[in-house]
Amino acid sequence: MNAAAILEAFRGLRVLVAGDVCLDRWCRYDPSEGLPSRETGLPRVGVVSTEVTAGAAGTIANNLAALGAGRVAVLGVVGEDGFGWELDRALRGRGISAELLIRSAEVPTFTYTKLINIATEEEDLPRIDFIHTREISSELETRVVDSLNRVADDFDVVIVSDQAETAAGWLRLE
Numbered sequence: 415m416n417a418a419a420i421l422e423a424f425r426g427l428r429v430l431v432a433g434d435v436c437l438d439r440w441c442r443y444d445p446s447e448g449l450p451s452r453e454t455g456l457p458r459v460g461v462v463s464t465e466v467t468a469g470a471a472g473t474i475a476n477n478l479a480a481l482g483a484g485r486v487a488v489l490g491v492v493g494e495d496g497f498g499w500e501l502d503r504a505l506r507g508r509g510i511s512a513e514l515l516i517r518s519a520e521v522p523t524f525t526y527t528k529l530i531n532i533a534t535e536e537e538d539l540p541r542i543d544f545i546h547t548r549e550i551s552s553e554l555e556t557r558v559v560d561s562l563n564r565v566a567d568d569f570d571v572v573i574v575s576d577q578a579e580t581a582a583g584w585l586r587l588e
Contacts, residue, residue, distance in 0.1 A: 421482060428485040429478050432562055433471035433575030435490035435515065436524035437501040440465040442532050443539070459529060459539065468504045469526055471575035475510045487511035487569070489561055491554055497523035497544065514565065516557050521546045 415423075447460025468476055471488055478486045488510060492498040494517045501523055505512040525544040528537050550558075566572055 425482050425484050427483045427571065428569045429475075429483050429571045429573065430487050430489060430514075430562075430565065430569040431471045431475045431478070431573045431575060432489040432558075433573075434524060434577055435471045435475075435488050435492060435501065435505075436469040436526060437472075437497045437504065438467045438469035439500075439525060439527040440467070440530060441527055442530045444532050446533075461529075462532065466500050466504050468501055468508070468510070470524065470577050471573075472501070472505060472510075474573060474575055475505065476508055479508045479510050485511070485569075487514055487565075489514040489516075489558065489565070491516045491518055491521055491550055491558060493517070493521050493523040494519045495523055497525040514561055516554065516561065518554055520551060520554060 441461045442463045443459050443461045445460075447462070448457045449460070450456065451458050467473075468488070471490055475486050475488050486509070488505060492501055492515050498515075498517060502512045502515065522544050524546065527542040527544075529539040529541070530536070531538050562572070
C-alpha cells in the first residue's frame with residue numbers, strides 16, 4: 415500500500431483522542447512596547463497578536479484532522495473558563511468535535527502561553543502556564559470513564575494522551 419492509498423483509507427477513519435486537552439496560546443509581543451506599567455512601575459510585555467491552538471491531546475487531534483481523518487473527536491476535562499471557550503473554538507475551527515469535553519469549575523483549562531518576540535521571532539521570555547497540579551476528583555474521573563465506555567464503539571481508534579502535570583498523570587485507569 416502506498417502513501418496515497420493510506421491517506422485515502424484515512425478519510426473514513428473515526429478517531430477519538432482522550433486525554434489532557436489543553437490550549438496553546440502563541441502571543442507575539444513587541445519589545446519596544448515594554449514600557450513601565452502605570453499601576454506597578456514594572457515593565458509590561460506588550461502583546462500585539464495572539465493565536466490559539468489545541469495542545470497536548472489537541473495536537474494529536476489537530477494532526478489527525480490535517481491528515482484528513484473522517485471524524486476526529488476529543489474527550490477530556492476542561493475548565494468552565496475563558497480558556498475553555500477558546501479551546502472549544504480552536505477545536506471546532508479545525509473540524510474536531512469538542513462535544514465530549516467535560517466542563518468543570520473544579521479545574522482550570524490547562525493553558526500554555528508562549529511569548530514570541532516579533533523582532534527576533536524567538537520565544538525569549540518565560541512561558542506563562544495556567545496549570546492544575548492536583549489529581550482530578552473521583553467524580554470527574556468517573557464521568558470521563560463513563561463517557562469513554564459509552565462512545566468507544568463509535569470510533570475505529572481510541573488514542574490516549576497524557577502529559578498532565580500531576581503525580582498520577584491525567585487519569586487513573588485501575
